Amino acid sequence: MNIFFDLDGTLIDSRQRLYQLFQSLVSTSDLSFDKYWELKRSKISHKEILSSKFNYSEEQYMDFEKRWMSEIESEKWLKLDIPFEGISDLLIHLSKNHVLFIVTARQSESIALKQVKSFGWENIFSKVLVTQQQQEKHDLIKNIAQINREDWIIGDTGKDIQTGKLLGIKTAAVLSGFLSKESLLSYQPDIIINTVLDLEIDKITNGKL
Numbered sequence: 001m002n003i004f005f006d007l008d009g010t011l012i013d014s015r016q017r018l019y020q021l022f023q024s025l026v027s028t029s030d031l032s033f034d035k036y037w038e039l040k041r042s043k044i045s046h047k048e049i050l051s052s053k054f055n056y057s058e059e060q061y062m063d064f065e066k067r068w069m070s071e072i073e074s075e076k077w078l079k080l081d082i083p084f085e086g087i088s089d090l091l092i093h094l095s096k097n098h099v100l101f102i103v104t105a106r107q108s109e110s111i112a113l114k115q116v117k118s119f120g121w122e123n124i125f126s127k128v129l130v131t132q133q134q135q136e137k138h139d140l141i142k143n144i145a146q147i148n149r150e151d152w153i154i155g156d157t158g159k160d161i162q163t164g165k166l167l168g169i170k171t172a173a174v175l176s177g178f179l180s181k182e183s184l185l186s187y188q189p190d191i192i193i194n195t196v197l198d199l200e201i202d203k204i205t206n207g208k209l
C-alpha cells in the first residue's frame with residue numbers, strides 16, 4: 001500500500017521555525033511560543049493575530065506576508081526543524097512493506113529534497129512530492145501513483161485530510177503539528193492520533209480500526 005506523509009508538523013517539528021520567524025518579523029511581539037501556537041492551533045490566522053494584537057494595517061500585513069514567504073524556507077530558519085523522536089526507525093520499518101511518499105506544500109523542491117536528505121531519508125521515500133505552491137497535493141499524488149482506497153495519507157492540517165478525501169483514500173490526522181484536535185475534527189479524518197509514532201499500521205492494514 002501507499003502511504004503519503006505530509007512533512008511539516010507530521011514527520012518533523014517545524015514549530016520553532018515558524019515561531020522564531022514570526023518573532024523576528026514582528027519586532028513588538030511578546031508572544032510566547034506556547035501562546036503563539038495556542039492561537040495558531042485554534043486556526044487564528046497571522047492576519048487576525050497581527051491586526052488584533054499588534055494593530056497591523058492591511059499594508060503592514062501584506063509586507064509581513066511577503067517577508068514570511070521569502071524567509072520561511074531559508075537555511076537560517078530551516079535548521080530549527082527537527083524530526084520527531086523515533087520517526088526515522090518507524091519510517092525504515094514501514095518502508096519494508098509499503099511504498100512511502102512525502103507530499104509537502106513547500107515552495108522550493110530543491111530545498112525540501114536537501115532537507116530530507118539531511119535527515120538521512122533519501123532512500124526511504126519513493127518520491128518527495130512538492131507542490132511549490134503551484135499545484136494541489138491531490139493532483140501531484142494522482143499523477144505519480146496508482147491510488148488504492150486502502151492507501152493512507154497522514155498529515156497535520158485540514159488540507160491533508162481534504163486531499164485524502166478527494167483521492168478516496170484513508171486519512172489520519174496527527175496532533176503533533178499546526179492544528180488542535182478541535183480544529184481537525186471538523187475535517188472528519190478516519191483517525192486522529194497524537195503523533196505518527198502512534199500509527200498502528202498493522203491494525204490499519206487489516207482494517208481493524
Ligand SMILES: [Mg+2]
Nearest residue numbers: 006008009156
Ligand atoms: Mg503540515
